[in-house]
Amino acid sequence: MSVHLKQLGHRYGEHRALHDISLDIKAGEQVALIGPSGCGKTTLLRLIGTQMIPTEGSVEVLSQHPAELNTHTLRQLRHQIATIPQHLGLVPNVRVIRNVLNGGLGKLGLMDTVRQSLTPSRQERQMAHELLDRAGIGEKLYDRTDSLSGGQQQRVAVARALYQKPSIILADEPVSAVDPMRARDMIRLLIDLSKQEEITLIVSIHNLELAREFFPRLIGLRAGQLAFDSAVSELSDEQCRALYQLDHDA
């Protein structure tokens, strides 16, 4: 099992962002998190990504309880989880290869980090090139990152995630800043890679059409609670409408 959530809840101070979420996500699944703004998608991704410890219930990721781990084992667990944040988190004024190699930094000790930053080995460069190729922009290896289009930068973020050799990829709204064609390409890329590499993929996404087109399983959140957890084939238009409507009326 990749993710096991049991009566998970989270409060920011007095504010309850998530409540009573129980679900399992198997290794290699592709799951979309959907729901209106503020329903708790990012909070859920942060909890699964072990960036926060829940205030209620439990999170088990790759058969481990983050709350029970010491710094070293928590770090090891985090190596296995790649995160693609909403604004990608790329360093803009360096070459693309640098950003891809940054995906490996968490695994390296201090000396290797310095060595890799100054003179990446031939093998490291080759791997970065291969991953960029898989993301469709191999020729951009030595371009400056901020000279790339938004869609190309997304692909750099995907290559950086893959460089980490993760068991899980978490992507928070990876397509909110690009046009619909690029959004579709990006989601297709993530889904294809997840299938080929058997990486569990969990994506929060505002675009319901894309979610329904590409993801076999959709989890709907409404006001911090589970509205549905459904195979796409069993999800009705009515359920999707209600997800957004109810929150709006509340």
Ligand SMILES: Nc1ncnc2c1ncn2[C@@H]1O[C@H](COP(=O)(O)OP(=O)(O)OP(=O)(O)O)[C@@H](O)[C@H]1O
């Ligand atoms: N650091 C924080 N401190 C206090 N409240 C927070 C914090 N982060 C999020 N919240 C609140 O928790 C709730 C859930 O937020 P979250 O960002 O998880 O929602 P979301 O579904 O990802 O929203 P969006 O789609 O707009 O990104 C919201 O009401 C938000 O205002």
